[in-house]
Amino acid sequence: MATATAPLATQLEELSSDEILRYSRHLILPEVALEGQQRLKASRVLLIGAGGLGSPLALYLTAAGVGTIGLVDFDVVDVTNLQRQIVHGSKDVGRPKLESARDRLKDMNPHVHVEGYETRLTSENALEIIRDYDIVIDGTDNFATRYLTNDACVILGKPNVYGSIYRFEGQSSVFATEDGPCYRCLYPEPPPPGLVPSCAEGGVLGVLPGLVGTIQATEGIKLLLGIGEPLIGRLLLIDALSMQFRTMRLRKNPNCPACGTHEIRELIDYDQFCGIGGDPLQDPHGIPEITPAELAAKQQRRDDFDLIDVREPHEWAIAKIPGARLVPLGTFTESLATFDSARDIVVTCKMGGRSAKAVRQLQAAGFKKVWNLAGGILRWSDDVDPSVPKY
Amino acid sequence: MAVTLFLPTVLAKLADGRAIESTGETVGAVVANVAARYPNLAPRLRDETGQPYPFVTFYLNDEDIRFNGGFEAPVSDGDELTVVPAIAGG
Ligand SMILES: [Zn+2]
Numbered sequence: 090m091a092t093a094t095a096p097l098a099t100q101l102e103e104l105s106s107d108e109i110l111r112y113s114r115h116l117i118l119p120e121v122a123l124e125g126q127q128r129l130k131a132s133r134v135l136l137i138g139a140g141g142l143g144s145p146l147a148l149y150l151t152a153a154g155v156g157t158i159g160l161v162d163f164d165v166v167d168v169t170n171l172q173r174q175i176v177h178g179s180k181d182v183g184r185p186k187l188e189s190a191r192d193r194l195k196d197m198n199p200h201v202h203v204e205g206y207e208t209r210l211t212s213e214n215a216l217e218i219i220r221d222y223d224i225v226i227d228g229t230d231n232f233a234t235r236y237l238t239n240d241a242c243v244i245l246g247k248p249n250v251y252g253s254i255y256r257f258e259g260q261s262s263v264f265a266t267e268d269g270p271c272y273r274c275l276y277p278e279p280p281p282p283g284l285v286p287s288c289a290e291g292g293v294l295g296v297l298p299g300l301v302g303t304i305q306a307t308e309g310i311k312l313l314l315g316i317g318e319p320l321i322g323r324l325l326l327i328d329a330l331s332m333q334f335r336t337m338r339l340r341k342n343p344n345c346p347a348c349g350t351h352e353i354r355e356l357i358d359y360d361q362f363c364g365i366g367g368d369p370l371q372d373p374h375g376i377p378e379i380t381p382a383e384l385a386a387k388q389q390r391r392d393d394f395d396l397i398d399v400r401e402p403h404e405w406a407i408a409k410i411p412g413a414r415l416v417p418l419g420t421f422t423e424s425l426a427t428f429d430s431a432r433d434i435v436v437t438c439k440m441g442g443r444s445a446k447a448v449r450q451l452q453a454a455g456f457k458k459v460w461n462l463a464g465g466i467l468r469w470s471d472d473v474d475p476s477v478p479k480y
Numbered sequence: 481m482a483v484t485l486f487l488p489t490v491l492a493k494l495a496d497g498r499a500i501e502s503t504g505e506t507v508g509a510v511v512a513n514v515a516a517r518y519p520n521l522a523p524r525l526r527d528e529t530g531q532p533y534p535f536v537t538f539y540l541n542d543e544d545i546r547f548n549g550g551f552e553a554p555v556s557d558g559d560e561l562t563v564v565p566a567i568a569g570g
Pocket of ligand 1: 270271274275346
């Protein structure tokens, strides 16, 4: 059984009469009972990310009476978070997520101690932060932090309850237990940057992090209590559209540099590992940019140029910059022949990521006069025309 | 061998749907058959040399093909091949 630290029952702190009443539906479950509830109270769980997955995780673990919940997040609540990040409220927009989550959790259960780390998890601080916890729950939103969390958990021997989501699909597993596989056994390397869009670019069904986050919370509590069969050596695939749950077998890779050969003895540079900033072709700073203000001036001067929007038609329907032509990135290669290399070309998307890829494609095809609209349509709305809705 | 390849929704739009019928003697041949029929899907399944990516896991029925010879893994009639690309959203 892959439990974390398991203090002897006699060493566990007693529950107050308030707590006994609050947790009564747990206490009458033979699998939890008084000792299990005391165990939860003595437990320390670290949540990486207080966003979509982190919200249900924090809420349910707090309600369940996990004694100490650590939260790592440096973000600020944005109104577009509220469609799924249910630990935050409308009144919290603009506040640090840590503060907002702490208030909500304290209100939900004053017996729980919430420890905040207002920082990005980095190779410098990860071991120090994770060391003090029994288990880690990975609810982050990027590959670099996922590999970092994995490696730190393997090095420290802390179970890592994994969950990730995209659009209508999710994955969950329990990594880095003593004999079980790790994230690198499942995916030895991340995809190159830009291949897999983020939730901000690709969208996510608001309920999906609720589905996946509550599965992670369930697995976390099972590990802390030492009950049931945790998702060790199994990958749970969740498809909300067909509402199918499938479990695949996950094996420990004997050649895994983290949990197999243990080549990875210390944390590496995960941005570099994930190809962020290393390859000049992938470097968004290496391509010509134009700001929304400069573009507006260009339009006012009636300069001769083409404005190409590489978003999807359903995004185009929400908001567009006047004078733009829609050429979704998926069909961009086929459309190259329709562009005139003699004219200036400005490429835009929602935030500037996909258009940067399109600019690279144009450059590779020999186009010389191409610019990426910095910050995309969101910054256009901020800097030039607030009547263009942000999404 | 007749094998069904299952795609996640995000890739299904690059093909005719989520379940694609294909044939071949090995996983690699089954994937190559699909890749030839759906050129836009092809680069999401394997690299230019026809090799699997480290960030796209293939399950033959419920087993990761990496532990059974990768794209060389033999397939049987009626097998199900499921594509599970890495996702990172949270
Ligand atoms: Zn491993």
